[in-house]
Amino acid sequence: MQGILYEEHSAWLFVLVTVVMGGAAAWQTGRSVAQTWRPFAILPLYIAFLNMGVRFIHFALFGGTLLSPYYYAIDFVVLMVAAAVGWRMRRAQQMRTQYSFAFTGTGPFSWKRKA
Numbered sequence: 001m002q003g004i005l006y007e008e009h010s011a012w013l014f015v016l017v018t019v020v021m022g023g024a025a026a027w028q029t030g031r032s033v034a035q036t037w038r039p040f041a042i043l044p045l046y047i048a049f050l051n052m053g054v055r056f057i058h059f060a061l062f063g064g065t066l067l068s069p070y071y072y073a074i075d076f077v078v079l080m081v082a083a084a085v086g087w088r089m090r091r092a093q094q095m096r097t098q099y100s101f102a103f104t105g106t107g108p109f110s111w112k113r114k115a
Contacts, residue, residue, distance in 0.1 A: 007064050007071055017062070018075050022054040023082040030086030034094065040087060047083050051076045085109075 029046050054075050058064030065071060088109045096105040103111045 007058070007068070013058075013062050017057050018054055018078050021057075022050065022075065022079050025050055026079040026082040027086035030083035030088075031090040033083075034087045034090035037094075040084075043083050043087060044080065047076065047079050051079055054079065 026047055029050060030043060033040075033043050033046065051072060055064070055066060055068075055072055058071070058075075059066035092105065092107075092109055092111050095103045095111040102114060104114050106112050
């Protein structure tokens, strides 16, 4: 039986390929974009290319549909969330370390100006 989020015979394949493998790659992509001080707006372009690779793995290894707009969108959202988390965590760390004279950390995703 197929699910709403996955098209393979098992949800574990979706979790393994999209969430674990693709999510780790997307998280690292988000971190690298933030590390080079690029804006968040460039991240969806990188994730779109990564998503093509994830869809190809679903197609080549598990018999999924290669050109399915619905599952492409589902995978894109999952990967984009992972990339956004990686980008934001790295940017917060950069602001805390490189500009420690002006900013202090308020959590793993945020910073504030020192008084």
